[in-house]
Amino acid sequence: MLALDSAPLRSARAPGSWPLAGHLFRFGRDPLRFLGSLPAHGDLVEIRLAVQDVHVLCHPDLARRALADGRTFDRTGPVYDRIRADMGNGLATCAHTDHRRQRLLMQPAFRRDRLSHYAAVMQEEIAALADRWRPGQVIDVVEAMFALTTSIAVRTLFSSRVDESTAAGLRHCLDVFPRGSYTRVLLPFTTALPTPANRRFARALAQWRIYVGRVVADGRRRQSGPQDLLSSLLDARDDEQSGMNEQELADQIAVLVLAGAETTSAALAWSWHLLGAHPPAEEELLAEADAVLGGAVATWQDLPRLEHTDRVVREAATQCIGESFALTEASLALASLASRWRLRPVPGAVVRPAARSVLCPRTLPMRVVGRH
Template sequence: MRIRGNPDRVRAVPATSGAPIPARDTAVAPDTLPGAGALRAGQAPGAWPVVGHLPDLLRRPLAFMDSLPAHGDIVRVRIGLRDAYVLCHPELVRRVLTDSRVFDREGPLYEKVRAALGNGLASCPRADHRGQRRVLQPAFHHKRLERYAQVMSVEVETLTDRWRSGQVVDAVDEMFRLTTAVAVRTLFSSDFPAPVAEELRDCLDVFLRGVYTRVLMPAVDAVPSPGRRRYRRALVRWRALVSGIIAEYRAAGVDQDDVLSLLLAARDDSGRPLSDHELCDQVALLVLAGAETTSSALAWCVQLLGSHSDVLDRLQTEADTVLGGSIATWDDLPDLTFTHRVVQEVLRLYPPAWAITRTTVEPVELAGEQLALGSMVICSPYVIHRRDDFFPDAAAFDPDRWQNGHPHREAYLPFGLGANKCIGEAFGLAEATLALASLVSRWHLRPLPTRSSKAAPRSVLAPGSLPVLVDARLPTPRP
């Protein structure tokens, strides 16, 4: 059986598995999932003339996506006058994400991202990916993560030192502020000026709020409006700031032991250094990927813990035992096992990359559906992660489902799959674990009871806003 419907409804589950969490209306599906030879193709109902399913994708995208598995394992939808295919089965998702020769990073989303932030590792097509990944891989080597973790710990302390008991903050903004600072300071060294980092954060925020609408409705850029002007100004300012930083690094000629220094020293397959334009592209996408994905996961952690006191109690107990009131560091990670499971479970329920698109570069058949050249394919981890046949009681927030691994790990893909799998997976997991443990150790974060935060799908799945009351807590000293 699958549970479908509104993800913002609440349902109780046994205390051993967690407290009430956002759940969905139920509908009975076939008792057994079709096997590899019986995957079903279907079509989404309710398309409007001319606009197709655009109203659903703009007004209630998660509920709409959540309804699609009832119609098949690959479901045809209409975006305007164009067909797109949503994959609702992990086997199909795996095929698409691991076969970039047929399913490449082309199409409206990647065109918008490349036009705005450049042809970096997170947006480039197959032809450029292997070379770019080879250049960037040393920056994410395990040996460098310990240094990055030092930056994470410093930035968590810097952020929370600004808080005062009784203050109301927006957890979405605060987590984005934290992770952008970490991304910028690991890229550009700890001496990077704070005002410039703040301006970079603001530019990224404008982009993230605008790109989802522009993918669905490209014509929005043809209509003069304050939003269009703000969007364009932010992108121009972003590129100017990053170009200035690169110029300063080149002029200094000193290895500052950060990611940009590694990129400046890197050479491509022909021995050529990266141009300023290529450097700017890589920096833009690395900051974007490093900031927004982890911040959204942390914001969802705050929201879910606000309604799951049993999980919060266990988190605080672990943080008190391991940290004793200190900010979490790299050396603490092996002992923060429950905190890590909470992060894993939040990434299951609210995967930041909730809809991963690919475009067919040759005709292909998927589950009996014939896809023409240039067809848009949408892989949705959000849909896959909420299937009861792969994650029993999928609507429940249950960190303990990860205690002994998971029998269907192939259905868990918050960081993607294949050659394009997120290069910063270990970075993001370490940052989220360190930040969450530090926050619950020192602070009570109480979402305001009169306000609710619904998902705001854009390029990354994040809450729209999350006002919380912060109160300092006195952790139990470390034994």
Template sequence: MGHLPRMVADPWAFLRTLPAHGDLVTVMIGPQAVHTLCDPALLHQVLVDDRRYDKGGPLFDKAREVLGDGLATCPHEVHRRLRRLVQPAFHPSRLPGYADLMARQIADVIDGWQDGQVIDVPGQTHAIAAGVATTTMFSTRIDPRQVAATRRSVQIAMSGIYRRLLTPNGLDRLPLPANRRYDQARARLHRTVDDIVTRACDGPGTDHGDLLSTLLAASDGPDGLSPREITDQVVTFFVSGVTSITSGLAWALHMLTQHPDLADQVHQEADDVLGGRTATWQDWPHLGLTRRFVTETMRLYPPGWIFTRKVTAHTHLAGRILPAGSVLAFSPYLLHHRPDLFPEPERFDPGRWTPERAADIPPYAYVPFGAGPRKCIGETFTLLQSTLVLASIAARWRLHPVPGQRVRPALRATLVPRRLHLRLEARP
């Protein structure tokens, strides 16, 4: 069993104990040795050398079942070509158009809220993130019934990935109800996306201003994306994007209720900049405090909290010899909670991110989006969306905790609150 029982009982408390044992600490997950990187400089060394330290290891092997050979899970040998073909979808010139679609989706969800209502927070942030993902990806090419089915499939698939990660090999192939639900959700997700991609490939080659248009444009020529590759990218964007943004936003709303003084400042900025309306692209540069609030939330609760790599050639790292095939892990959560990197790490303090104070944070200590050639392609898209959502909510609603609720993370591949309900109060 190794460290598995402690990892399952409270993985975050366990991770916080590791830096005391060194820069590279071996954890046993059952019979599997996982060498965990506890130092920012060492992490940098690994992340920049994505040929020697390739995607692989238990987390990616499971994630690949859902994401196929999408950009996040593909091996180094195909990564450069894919990244070059996919990058135009995230070019800065596309962001203003995405921001318009985001604003519409945000309004769609928060316009339906009622004064005094108690909301299921991850449910609502998921509705916003999934709405934004479907419109920015497919513009109007998706049927609303497909949106609901896709949301459900993503949820089942994501909890399945983590459960299967900790399940002994073999058990995940038994015909158990949870395995069947996972297989069905995976198949449904791929069918829906396949269907949209096939229809889009057959249609006229117009640019709809969505992500799918840029992927279709990248399908021309002998080196272009194949329909299978397009489907894998779309599923990857949808799953990684929606689940991470859902979780980051849910924690940000929780933080508003836990820190009324800071919440007052966020409300004030929303009043000054928005005056009660939904935030748009033009507002983004003026929402600095809200953005720091988002940044600090992702320090305390990084949505992607653990990642793995596989060593592809016999190597020396941190004074140790690692044979090819060894497994490494890194955890943004672990680094973000080191007291020597972030003084009083458990304290929520958006002020850490003012330019003067942020200059003291060591390089690669803050890595919610990873680093190096495999760094998140959706970073700016995420910061834009999260800031617009938080400011739009703060402009119109004050949030209150529900008494008696203990908010803890769920055991999932993404760090998301297990249960979080908040009461809404309409602001005058």
């Protein structure tokens, strides 16, 4: 049972429920404002989304306990059932009974000695992005960072196993998933409606499974191949020396790529936004980029000297099995882009958070200013 150590637990039901719909319209119209209003009513607040009762943890101690205790607060129930139906039973979505085996299978793919190889791929994609920008150009940082992290995710996972057409198809699928997953998870009864968003999500999911199935099958056929994330997953063994079957591989790949691309891009977008609003922190970042990189793209060997960059990234990032991968990627991107470009907020632009699979800015228009 949930309880607070410091004070009695305040539980309540949110006011404003409508017949049949409950709080569905308020939640659907502005989910972040609605959720932000709930702590005023209690520490544990019940809301109703049509036929579904949901309890929202509104006290940080309760949220921390639920997130940290995976055995008691297992990934079960309609929300995680919906996630697994769409994205598979991967490490980030599996129940507690599956977690230990999956963690053992996945851990070797994120060893430190693998990161230097992944970093080389990150460098190439970051350099390509830096070369595409032009002085005075206004970009949507959210879109730019997501395009960067999806390209890195696809290349580090599949290396040279996919042609450019397949890689573009995978990136397109990745662009569709975060936009539709939030609604599908919290409002599962809407997924059967023939809306354009649902049809788009279903097409992307079917295409994703076809692409991944082909690449996994090709990896099985080859006796040797590039040292990418897929090769680590194909070689992985659990305590009983059993590897992953095709479905397990597909599930892990889906969760790995989607979680890695979305969370890292959100961290980078928030980092640029916060730096633009705090000139002293931005100046320190730029000075460090100049001193360490001098206009070049950051390498794996540069990371120990990018101390302020690391602090900026950690201020905005998520912790998980891929933490080292994400921190490496974000630090290389932030320092490398800052060594050549300054991103300035567009006057009058209002930055609002968007409810997606992770919290990120809805849009973040910034102007590119050359530094050298």
